[in-house]
Amino acid sequence: MIAPESQVGVLYDAHREGTALLTFVINGESHEVTAEQFRTLVDVAVRIMKDASQSEGVEFTVESLHASAPTIVWQPQVIGAEVDVNEAFTNVANRIDEGVTMLEADEGVPDWMAAATANALYQASSDFGEGSVDGVSFNTNGHARKLTRRTYRTLDRVLHEKTDAIGSVTGTLVTATLSNGPHVTVKDEIHDRGVLCYVAKADLRAAGQLLGERVTVVGKLRRDYLGRPLQVRNSRIEATPEPSRVTVAEMAGALTGPESVPWLREQRGG
Amino acid sequence: MADRSSRAVVDASVLIAHLNREEGRFDKSRELLTDAEAGRLDLWAPMVIQVEVTRWSKDADPTDPEGRARLDAFLESDWLHVVEVDRRMARIARDVVAKTSAKTGVDALYVATAVIVEARTVYTWDDRLQTVSYEGIAGAEPPGATEPQLDLEGP
Numbered sequence: 001m002i003a004p005e006s007q008v009g010v011l012y013d014a015h016r017e018g019t020a021l022l023t024f025v026i027n028g029e030s031h032e033v034t035a036e037q038f039r040t041l042v043d044v045a046v047r048i049m050k051d052a053s054q055s056e057g058v059e060f061t062v063e064s065l066h067a068s069a070p071t072i073v074w075q076p077q078v079i080g081a082e083v084d085v086n087e088a089f090t091n092v093a094n095r096i097d098e099g100v101t102m103l104e105a106d107e108g109v110p111d112w113m114a115a116a117t118a119n120a121l122y123q124a125s126s127d128f129g130e131g132s133v134d135g136v137s138f139n140t141n142g143h144a145r146k147l148t149r150r151t152y153r154t155l156d157r158v159l160h161e162k163t164d165a166i167g168s169v170t171g172t173l174v175t176a177t178l179s180n181g182p183h184v185t186v187k188d189e190i191h192d193r194g195v196l197c198y199v200a201k202a203d204l205r206a207a208g209q210l211l212g213e214r215v216t217v218v219g220k221l222r223r224d225y226l227g228r229p230l231q232v233r234n235s236r237i238e239a240t241p242e243p244s245r246v247t248v249a250e251m252a253g254a255l256t257g258p259e260s261v262p263w264l265r266e267q268r269g270g
Numbered sequence: 271m272a273d274r275s276s277r278a279v280v281d282a283s284v285l286i287a288h289l290n291r292e293e294g295r296f297d298k299s300r301e302l303l304t305d306a307e308a309g310r311l312d313l314w315a316p317m318v319i320q321v322e323v324t325r326w327s328k329d330a331d332p333t334d335p336e337g338r339a340r341l342d343a344f345l346e347s348d349w350l351h352v353v354e355v356d357r358r359m360a361r362i363a364r365d366v367v368a369k370t371s372a373k374t375g376v377d378a379l380y381v382a383t384a385v386i387v388e389a390r391t392v393y394t395w396d397d398r399l400q401t402v403s404y405e406g407i408a409g410a411e412p413p414g415a416t417e418p419q420l421d422l423e424g425p
Contacts, residue, residue, distance in 0.1 A: 055406045227356040243346040248303040251344045253291030257330025260286035270373030
């Protein structure tokens with residue numbers, strides 16, 4: 001079967017005429033790469049391949065190993081029914097190609113890359129270009145994309161990027177304290193993480209009365225690069241009781257109104 | 271996060287088709303929402319879904335005086351996971367608008383939600399949204415129940 005057109009250029013086109021193989025190279029002399037570096041970098045490579053192939057129904061097995069420069073050749077194996085391995089490989093390869101390009105060009109972290117992978121790559125790449133390893137490469141049939149120290153700089157910027165905006169967090173108020181400035185901690189019910197919400201000292205006692213309650217905090221909301229709330233300044237806290245429950249069955253035909261699709265199209269425009 | 275196949279994004283059209291008992295759409299809408307309610311599927315949507323369905327309800331005739339409160343409770347159901355529209359979501363939605371056939375910003379928000387929560391499918395009755403394809407994410411009409419339905423009215 002012919003694979004779809006590449007979205008990102010020619011990097012992985014060559015595999016169409018041969019076996020789908022993805023080669024991972026640690027750019028450093030074998031005798032200079034420590035066992036710990038090898039383990040760390042292979043772990044990062046596997047994470048990247050796993051993230052990039054998450055929806056494709058394939059997994060990669062080791063086809064061969066070389067030690068001249070530490071090299072692993074991976075081959076995709078079908079794990080899902082009705083999967084075109086060449087098409088899946090093309091998708092994975094294009095994603096890695098595009099992701100490496102983004103990281104090297106300081107254009108951010110690809111959306112398919114999990115936060116844990118980005119963090120692992122950040123740690124692993126901190127020595128790129130400063131020790132025995134210049135970087136790592138993913139390639140097919142001689143076409144390569146290399147992760148270098150530029151990737152570390154990109155991740156250093158992005159992973160520490162925070163944004164501020166007026167916003168709100170809803171969840172359970174779990175602590176109220178004067179330590180490190182008067183604040184409460186709200187366990188955000190969307191992300192299941194504690195968010196520090198700073199309040200005026202005079203308002204802390206009232207906020208403490210809401211311990212264990214569901215609240216909504218409005219204020220200057222700081223989020224991390226994944227959009228997860230970190231803290232709220234100038235917080236205003238309101239009790240937000242759980243709404244009463246209704247079931248899907250109870251709401252079947254509960255309202256009679258205009259037909260869904262034409263109504264939504266009219267509202268959304270386009 | 272859970273297996274991608276067990277999570278999906280749901281469009282407002284599916285909730286409205288259920289509330290409105292729309293011919294040809296009601297059964298599959300109910301089955302999809304019931305699957306979510308029973309924990310067989312994680313359903314996600316951008317927070318704007320709550321506004322869209324509530325706005326639709328203004329054009330509907332509630333069948334009982336407590337309709338508004340019940341609708342609010344329905345939209346706050348814990349089986350419907352909502353995602354806030356933040357800068358990352360907006361950036362992805364801009365990319366969706368630029369690269370796909372998505373006709374509106376709201377359509378793009380549903381697709382961007384799928385990116386954020388790592389889902390592959392946006393369930394919708396709108397065939398225009400069904401044609402959108404982005405980063406392995408596709409629109410589709412609700413597929414029907416994942417579990418056999420008991421025929422309680424059979425002989």
